[in-house]
Amino acid sequence: MASEYILVLTERDEGSEEIKGSEIGLEVNLGTSLDDILSAQNPFAWIAHLFSGQEELTEAAVSYDSALLEEALAALKCTDESRMYDSEDASLSAYTASSGFELIEEVYGTRLQEDVFLECVDAAILAFEEELNLAESGCYVDPVYTADSEAAQTMLSTANKYVNTTITYQFGDNTEVLDGSVISQWILVADDLTVSLDEEQETAYISDLANTYDTKWKSRTLVSHSGETVTVPAGGNYGWRVNQDDTLSSLKEYLESGEDYTGEVVWYQTAAQYGEQDYGTTYIEVSISAQHFWYYVDGVVVLESDFVSGDVAKGHDTPKGAYRIAYKARDQVLEGQGYSSPVSYWMPFVDGIGFHDASWRDSFGDSIYLKNGSHGCLNLPTWAAKELYDRIEAGTAVLVY
Numbered sequence: 001m002a003s004e005y006i007l008v009l010t011e012r013d014e015g016s017e018e019i020k021g022s023e024i025g026l027e028v029n030l031g032t033s034l035d036d037i038l039s040a041q042n043p044f045a046w047i048a049h050l051f052s053g054q055e056e057l058t059e060a061a062v063s064y065d066s067a068l069l070e071e072a073l074a075a076l077k078c079t080d081e082s083r084m085y086d087s088e089d090a091s092l093s094a095y096t097a098s099s100g101f102e103l104i105e106e107v108y109g110t111r112l113q114e115d116v117f118l119e120c121v122d123a124a125i126l127a128f129e130e131e132l133n134l135a136e137s138g139c140y141v142d143p144v145y146t147a148d149s150e151a152a153q154t155m156l157s158t159a160n161k162y163v164n165t166t167i168t169y170q171f172g173d174n175t176e177v178l179d180g181s182v183i184s185q186w187i188l189v190a191d192d193l194t195v196s197l198d199e200e201q202e203t204a205y206i207s208d209l210a211n212t213y214d215t216k217w218k219s220r221t222l223v224s225h226s227g228e229t230v231t232v233p234a235g236g237n238y239g240w241r242v243n244q245d246d247t248l249s250s251l252k253e254y255l256e257s258g259e260d261y262t263g264e265v266v267w268y269q270t271a272a273q274y275g276e277q278d279y280g281t282t283y284i285e286v287s288i289s290a291q292h293f294w295y296y297v298d299g300v301v302v303l304e305s306d307f308v309s310g311d312v313a314k315g316h317d318t319p320k321g322a323y324r325i326a327y328k329a330r331d332q333v334l335e336g337q338g339y340s341s342p343v344s345y346w347m348p349f350v351d352g353i354g355f356h357d358a359s360w361r362d363s364f365g366d367s368i369y370l371k372n373g374s375h376g377c378l379n380l381p382t383w384a385a386k387e388l389y390d391r392i393e394a395g396t397a398v399l400v401y
Contacts, residue, residue, distance in 0.1 A: 002026045002062070007124055010133045011078050012110050012140060019121070023072050025065035026125065062126050073121070078134065084111045089145040089193065090152040092159055095184035100160045103152060106143035113141055151193040158195040159187050161258040167251060168262040171213050172274030178205065183255070197255060206248045209265060215239035215278045216269060220322055222277075222399055225285060225294045225301070232399045236321025237350055239278055241268040272397065279322065279397035286378065286400040288318060291365045293378070295388060303391060305384035306365030308358065311373030318376050323349040323398040328389055332356075336375055345385040349398045353377050357385035 005021030087109035163180030216239035246266040272280025348354030358379035
């Protein structure tokens with residue numbers, strides 16, 4: 001048997017190869033075991049056993065040349081590294097709008113677990129087995145997760161929950177729809193098939209919304225009192241500003257629950273209307289060069305007056321930009337380095353700068369501000385300050401150019 005022995009390796013993909021006992025120096029050494037059995041028999045008992053056989057068993061010492069077996073295995077196609085391909089776990093298909101994600105079944109590869117393979121070959125040869133099925137014997141590195149596994153099914157349902165959620169953000173007449181076509185690009189699948197969303201891409205999406213719809217700190221155009229279009233410089237505190245952290249948190253909650261949402265983002269700050277002219281139709285136009293302001297209500301000028309702005313010669317220029325009236329207060333004392341000024345009407349809009357009466361002045365407008373201006377505030381005649389105070393509301397846009 002040893003000289004004629006052949007082990008057939010049945011391989012994945014319906015291939016097979018052989019290992020011949022004659023190629024690996026296979027031997028069977030019985031030693032004295034058969035002589036011992038023979039000598040223990042009673043030759044006179046043959047008649048009693050003529051019609052009933054008796055079987056005697058002995059362990060055979062089977063051996064082979066390890067170096068020759070190594071050469072034989074190295075010559076096999078199934079051990080050729082260049083021919084092997086890896087197993088693949090069940091995975092997600094590409095996303096389609098009609099079907100979402102689907103499962104791609106696992107792939108059974110031909111990469112061998114070397115230790116298991118050698119152990120199985122050794123055991124088969126020593127047992128004189130005629131066939132070794134490599135797949136059934138666990139010689140291959142098989143997929144960890146099949147399409148039928150709970151992990152794969154959970155992966156599929158979780159991914160589809162995400163992409164089947166639709167988030168619609170409304171910005172006045174504009175809408176931004178976040179659906180599976182975008183969310184599918186955020187899907188991350190870990191080695192254990194757990195599904196998560198790429199937070200960097202989620203954050204970038206919210207950041208893009210903010211860049212598109214934030215108007216705070218941006219410049220604006222304004223059709224001035226004269227009909228000329230002027231630019232209100234960037235940098236003021238008026239305008240829309242998305243609360244990106246809270247919007248991101250709420251977005252994650254919608255996606256995790258699979259809950260559709262239609263509505264606004266979370267705002268840090270809002271304005272009168274959407275668009276570049278976010279200040280609406282009720283605002284204060286302030287021209288530094290003209291030293292004059294115009295207060296519009298519903299697009300109509302209801303109040304205007306000269307003023308004195310920040311002293312240019314002393315570097316106290318009134319800041320330009322779009323601001324909002326922070327609040328209004330009566331009978332305040334405005335204090336700073338080298339001055340303390342009691343005022344009856346106080347309407348600040350940025351960093352301690354605002355509109356107020358200036359009873360110590362007897363003239364306003366013209367070029368007073370160039371050498372004898374304020375510390376940055378807009379000094380008004382008392383009558384104008386009172387009327388503005390009575391009409392104005394906190395939050396009203398102040399456009400300074």
